[in-house]
Amino acid sequence: MNPTGVGIIGPGSWASISHVPVIAASPAFELRAVSTSRRSSAEAASARYGVPGFDDARDLIARPDVDLVVVAAQVTQHLEVISAALRAGKAVYSEWPLGNGLAEAEQLAELARTSGLRTVVGLQGRYAPQVQHARDLIHQGYLGRVLGTTMVGSGMVWGAEVASHSQAYWFDDSKGANTLTSATMHALDPFHHVLGELDTASANLVVGRREATVTEDGSRIAVTAPDQVAIIGTLASGAAASVFYRGGTSRGDNFRWEINGTDGDLVLTAAWGNMQVAQLALSGGRGTDTTVAPIEIPAAYTDDVPADLAPTPAANVARLYDQLARDIAEGTRTVPDFEHALRRHRFIEAMRRSSADGTAQRLS
Template identity: 25%
Template sequence: MGKKQIRVGMIGYKFMGKAHSHAYRDVPFYFDGDGVPVMQAICGRDEGALKAAAQKLGWASCETDWRKLIERDDIDLIDIGAPNNAHAEIAVAAAEAGKHILCEKPLAMNTEEAKRMLEAVNKAGVVHMICHNYRFVPAVQYAKKLIDEGKLGKILHIRANYLQDWIMDPSFPLVWRLKKEVCGSGALGDLSSHSLDLARFLVGEFKEVNGMMETFVKERPVGEMSGGLSADVKGEAMGKVDVDDASIFMARFENGAVGVFEATRFAGGNRNGNRFEINGTKGSIRWDMEQMNTLQLYSADDQAGMQGFRSINCQEEVHPYAGAYWPPAHIIGYEHTFINLVAELMNGIVSGQSPAPNFEDGLINQTVLEAVQKSAETGRWVSVSEVR
């Protein structure tokens, strides 16, 4: 029986477009699933830059209107890498056209949009997934396995931070990631959304939160992203920054665990400091994206005199996903998190099941983000149930 070809139409071609394209190209090389992505069409507004990206990244054709992309009969999966304020409209239209959907995070601008998106995919019966790629790091998956096996005992704490420094210069331009009407929130939605998704994956569901948000640079020169996290100033106009540069919140979980979360783009020297530590009654784990293949484990079962954190290189065949790549300790990188995610998505489309994290997770994540925003505005603890 031959493999099922899954024809992809992708919206966006810069930072995430490059990461997703690489995953579609490489997933058949490493994984033997029954679904094979076909890079059918890429979509963007700048026709010249779009054609150059299509040729470089390996896409067969281009569209400058996402509506035309969705209307095409030769597209099975719509990959949404557009800015946050476009997610809902595109996803609902794609679902109504019977297309499977992969959407970048955060899922939507608010819970109401997220609910509409979830209702649309459920009504259409299409497969859906949200791109929280850090779930698919082998070390993170192994941490999940250890927790599920009870190696850490009852989970008591999580402390997570996601620290970057790419907008610390006050002359860095006002790009779409710094405009509330386009992105919804700043460091909270961009960075904390990853941390809280990992917390839900590893620890459990949030019960209530208490947060604060701060904007350090209130005005910037107008500009636009130019690839990765770089940007160019356009002219001499200045614009108001109306999203958070930093967010900090405490959390209580349904299972009794507690947590502290920090996200900022003003932590000098931190290029991509996505980290967490989880403590249980029998042990603890630590993980740092900048050393993504290493999981630190402490076990209270170790004999006296030998206790302490040990470093595990999660690149052996017993570690999730690692066996698809190289011999032990031949290190994989950031791009492989997307390959692992796409491998799960291809399997999901073939089987008709939406792999986690999907739009249901996206909606729950959105309610936590909204609860943090509400708490920052009111100065009180906010139950997640208040914004559902």
């Protein structure tokens, strides 16, 4: 098959270390164009990647050799550029979150639904080998019946400082990318992938730090987005669940996820709290074991990523692209799409309601 032509809108720091090297390593995809918000950066990206560069996303979308539009721009730009791409008949891979709030996500999901076009959302954490192996072990009965689970993590950003004013939007709740919508949901998607959906849940969303320092000039900015996210609930299976995500980092554990059952325990840990890019370690114990021990991940879970990408933040992105290539070749739709993203946005809205009025939300 001919490779799928890809155009990237917003080939900044994240896309440059994830999408670009993954596309370069895959025979199923080929980078055809890039688009940024300024002429100077578009020319720089064009020279760097050896493809045409544009300062107007519509020019990239209009190219006949671009089959898949990757949207890696700020969330506040998603509605406009994704809508334009879908209306132009292009498949779209949107970074998470899909939209700036539920209303935008609903609009984009409806547009994708009526167009029938292939869509992808960048919730790649579920493809981590440790997550996939843990899921299979549970299905094989390693834990017996799951009794409960506890996940604690750090957002790594959203702490006391932010490097530049260009990143300050993370702290503004109106901009759509914060500890709840980004770090927590990137972890909750694999959480649900492994254990199933939450049936009921309640949340406490707290703005712990009211100000942050912009290190490039020492100025202070107001923090309006919640940086302390506590969720407690019950899974559809009946198991108890607790999730806590903090903004910034911890001097303790930045990621720890325990899953406890009648016959055993599984523990996933990482030094980095953003689960979708973390180098995870899986441990387990069962039966007469008195502690958990490292579980070796079979090669079948890891041999689908080039060796130079495996230890990088691009690894799970590569696995998502690999599954997308299979979907395109086989006519299937298994990767997280805009309908999936809409369900996650509805969860976010439910947790906001819960925190505001103090009530548990039924999610099923």
